[in-house]
Structure formats: C-alpha cells, structure tokens
Amino acid sequence: MGWCWALALAAAAYVAAKLMEVLWWRPRRVEEHFARQGIRGPRYRFFVGCVREMVALMVAASANPMPRPYRSHSVLPRVLAFYHHWKKIYGSTFLIWFGPTPRLAVADPDLIREILVSRADHFDRYESHPMVRQLEGEGLVSLRGEKWAHRRRVLSPAFRMDNLKLLLPFVGRTVVDMVDKWHGMAAAGSSGEVEIDVSEWFQVVTEDAITRTAFGRSYEDGKAVFKLQTQLMAFASEAFRKIFIPGYRFLPTKKNTSSWKLDKEIRKNLATLIGRRQEAADDENAMDLLGLMINANVNGRRVSTITVNDIVEECKTFFFAGKQTTSNLLTWATVLLAMHPEWQELARQEVLDVCGARDIPSRDQLAKLKTLGMILNETLRLYPPAVATVRRAKADVELGGCLIPRDTELLIPIMAVHHDARLWGPDATQFNPARFANGVAQAARHQAAFIPFGLGSRMCIGQNLALLEAKLTVAIILQRFDFRLSPSYIHAPTVLMLLHPQYGAPVIFRSRSSEPSDRDRDM
Numbered sequence: 001m002g003w004c005w006a007l008a009l010a011a012a013a014y015v016a017a018k019l020m021e022v023l024w025w026r027p028r029r030v031e032e033h034f035a036r037q038g039i040r041g042p043r044y045r046f047f048v049g050c051v052r053e054m055v056a057l058m059v060a061a062s063a064n065p066m067p068r069p070y071r072s073h074s075v076l077p078r079v080l081a082f083y084h085h086w087k088k089i090y091g092s093t094f095l096i097w098f099g100p101t102p103r104l105a106v107a108d109p110d111l112i113r114e115i116l117v118s119r120a121d122h123f124d125r126y127e128s129h130p131m132v133r134q135l136e137g138e139g140l141v142s143l144r145g146e147k148w149a150h151r152r153r154v155l156s157p158a159f160r161m162d163n164l165k166l167l168l169p170f171v172g173r174t175v176v177d178m179v180d181k182w183h184g185m186a187a188a189g190s191s192g193e194v195e196i197d198v199s200e201w202f203q204v205v206t207e208d209a210i211t212r213t214a215f216g217r218s219y220e221d222g223k224a225v226f227k228l229q230t231q232l233m234a235f236a237s238e239a240f241r242k243i244f245i246p247g248y249r250f251l252p253t254k255k256n257t258s259s260w261k262l263d264k265e266i267r268k269n270l271a272t273l274i275g276r277r278q279e280a281a282d283d284e285n286a287m288d289l290l291g292l293m294i295n296a297n298v299n300g301r302r303v304s305t306i307t308v309n310d311i312v313e314e315c316k317t318f319f320f321a322g323k324q325t326t327s328n329l330l331t332w333a334t335v336l337l338a339m340h341p342e343w344q345e346l347a348r349q350e351v352l353d354v355c356g357a358r359d360i361p362s363r364d365q366l367a368k369l370k371t372l373g374m375i376l377n378e379t380l381r382l383y384p385p386a387v388a389t390v391r392r393a394k395a396d397v398e399l400g401g402c403l404i405p406r407d408t409e410l411l412i413p414i415m416a417v418h419h420d421a422r423l424w425g426p427d428a429t430q431f432n433p434a435r436f437a438n439g440v441a442q443a444a445r446h447q448a449a450f451i452p453f454g455l456g457s458r459m460c461i462g463q464n465l466a467l468l469e470a471k472l473t474v475a476i477i478l479q480r481f482d483f484r485l486s487p488s489y490i491h492a493p494t495v496l497m498l499l500h501p502q503y504g505a506p507v508i509f510r511s512r513s514s515e516p517s518d519r520d521r522d523m
C-alpha cells in the first residue's frame, strides 16, 4: 500500500511542479528576459497575468462617453484604455500578460511590417478562444500553412473587381429598398424627418452582399442557410458572454440541443445545395464562393479536398468576417458625415455631379467618387472596425534587435497606429479626409501607418467588396437625404470584438425630395 501513496505523492509533486513552471517560473523568466532588453510592462500576477487591471481599465473607460461637442476623435483612451494607459508608462513597445501568456504590444510601423510582411513566416495567426472559433468558423481566417494557401487561392477570384461589379445592381436595389422604407417613415411623420439607428439597418445591406458573394445564383437557398446560421451565432454569442466552462458545450442542455439541431439542418441544406450544383455542373456558378469550392474538388491539381464540413465552416467565416465589419464601417462613416456637415455637402455634390440624383451608381461612377473614397479612408483610419490583431511567434525569433521567445504573442494595436501623431501629424485625432487627397501612400509618414485591412499575405480578402458596398450605400443615401446626429446620440465607441457605438447610432434623416425610388426599382 505504501508504494501507492509514494506514487500518488510523486505524481502530485510532478503536477504541482509543472503548474508552478507554467504559471510562475516561466512567466518570471520571460519577464526578466524582456526587462534585460529594456522592455517592461505591468507586473505578471500568478495565473491571471494583468487581465484584472486590463478589464478594470476598460470598464472605467467605457463608463464615460466622449465630451461634447463631438469634433475631436481622440477616442483611443476610451477604446483601447489599457494600451493607452500602459503606453504612457512604458513606451510604445511593452509587455502585458494574458494569464500566463506573454503579449508584446508593438506599434512601430517598421516592426509591424516585419511581423506581417517581411518575416511573416516566423509568426502564426493567433488561435482564437474556442468560443470565438465557434462563431467565426474554422475557415480562411483560422486556417494555416498549405491548407490556408490553397483555400485562399481557390476563393480569391470571387473578390476580383470584375466579379464584384456584377453584384452592384443587386446590392444597389437592396440599399434602395432600405432608403425607400426610411423615406416612407419620414413621410408618415409630421416633421418630414425620421430617426434611424443606422447600426442595425446597415446589417441588412451587408448580409445581402455577403449572401450574393457566397451563393450567387443560389441566393434564396443561401439566405435560408445564413438565417439558420444567424440563430446558431446568437446561441454561440450568448454562451460567449457567460463564464467559460470547458466541455460545457458538449452537454445535452436545452440550448446545446437546439444548437446541434440547427447545425444539422445547416449541413443538410448545404449538402442538398451542393448536390444540386454538382448536377447542374455549369461554369456560371464558378465565381461565387460556393461554386469555387465545389469546382476546386473537380478541377486542377487537388491539394486538399474541400468537404461539406469545410464549406459549412467557410460559410460561417465569411458571414462572420464580412457582415459586421462592413456594417460598422458604414455606421461610422454615416456618424462622421452627420458630425461634419461640410464634408457631407462636399460628398453629396460629388455624388450628384457624377451619378445624378436618383440612379443606382454604376461601378465606373463609383470609381470617380474621389471625395467619398477619401472620407471612407479617413473613417477607417479613425474608427477601424478591427482595432487590433494578434500574431504568435512560432519559434524564438529576433525582431528589431530584440529576442522574442517562442509562443510570445504580438499585439498590433491598429487603432493606436492610426491615431499616432508622429505618423499622421498634429491633427491625427481630427477628421480630415483631405489627408488622403494624394492617395493612401502619401497620407502618412510611413507606408505601414494605414492598416485597417491588415498587411501582407493574410490581408483582408474582402476589402474590395467592403469598400464597394460602403461607397455604393453612402452614395445612395447622400443622393436622397440630408442627415444629422440625433440629440439622443452619445459618442461612445467601444470594442466588443469589433469597434461599435456603445449606445447605438441614432441619426435623423430628411428626404431631399418627396418622391420614393420606384423608378430605380424598374431598372
């Protein structure tokens, strides 16, 4: 019996030593390693790292809206409160702790270019929390290595401009339907105006665009799949807000059972749809995401087969990555134009000159809307929907003369780079689209200072689609309405995965004519 106890004691001592190594000795060694190289940060605390302080800083910041009047866009201290706070103490490169995982904040554009472009092979995409992965799907965003490269090659043609421009009339009609409803609501009221929370309405437009990109000719079937996916995501994001209990999602609770049923239905619908498309086997479908994935298994050198499961996960990814990001861009662009009526008027004049007062703008016309392009860039600079991104060192690696141990995470605070006065000048926190008048390359003092879509080979695949959708939507709104912020609007940008307005985005729209857009719908 004695040897059993001895064995149990030895096992317990081994586990305790392992835990102490992971939760205490390694973090302390890494902390000292960085300190010797002049990189400091808040002290590591056993098990929790600096998460407690970080959450406290973020909660305190989100308790206070921005001061009125809303002319300055110095929102970084509110949005990335922990980054702003520690940067003031430790400088722009500093070390923080996500539990026992070291995370190095890097805002120097030279180093960012090394991480994302010239030495990208040494860094992996950060692996999201399992709950987030459930939401974003195991598609292009989370794939790595050869599987990622193959999938990216397969899907890229759908995002080429010549393909995207075919979507324009359809998406344009969805936007016109939306603004016609606003028009009706304005006409019904006594003031001829209507207050709209744009952050909710824009999701209808972005959902439509991503459904068409993903499913093309099978749009109606795609809509049904995405509807089920929306319900599934609602369950997942509800679970995300609760405390994470490992393995809980495998228990047959009421919510889990409903999720499994939904998941089964999505797979069944997609399998039927894929079967139908394979039978039809015509090339007309090739340029939507579904067609591209189906054809990748039939044509050319097959690096890896794309299964129904892969397609389900990829649909989740595109729905997640493409819908909220673009609707956030549209929301902030509308809010900024409502705050800065002089730019609203300039953009409107340009739209009316190039596209007329009622027609759905064509691709060629959109390309001529230079002022609107500058406004969207300035919106992405001040209010980037993705405020930060993270990489992980695959092995020990040297970066800017500093030795980074394997598994260190690198936090790239996109918004901080965009608000840095050393890169953008003393008016960095002012809304000044004119800085983009000579193109993105000339707007800042460094080429890597503007990175709303990331940089390098893993740059956003949907960037053309997002910009086209945004330009089209804002142009149609400018044609038909004057708008201003509602007195109930509270300027309080905050992060919940993406950058969004904490109290919504109520904007007051006044129709520029009493006619709805019937003429457009007959086109």
Ligand code: HEM
Pocket (backbone or CB within 6 Å): 125, 140, 141, 142, 152, 210, 213, 317, 318, 321, 322, 323, 325, 326, 329, 384, 385, 386, 389, 390, 451, 452, 453, 454, 455, 457, 458, 459, 460, 461, 462, 463, 465, 466
């Ligand atoms: C304003 C809108 C958008 C913004 C600001 C945005 C931002 C980003 C950023 C910053 C990344 C790179 C992340 C990193 O390097 O860690 C990214 C990647 C990605 N985005 Fe977007 N995005 C937008 C719209 C879209 C749309 C419309 C789609 C799809 C239809 C999309 C799909 C993706 C995918 C699949 C990736 C991963 C690419 C890869 O790893 O190869 N995004 N996005």
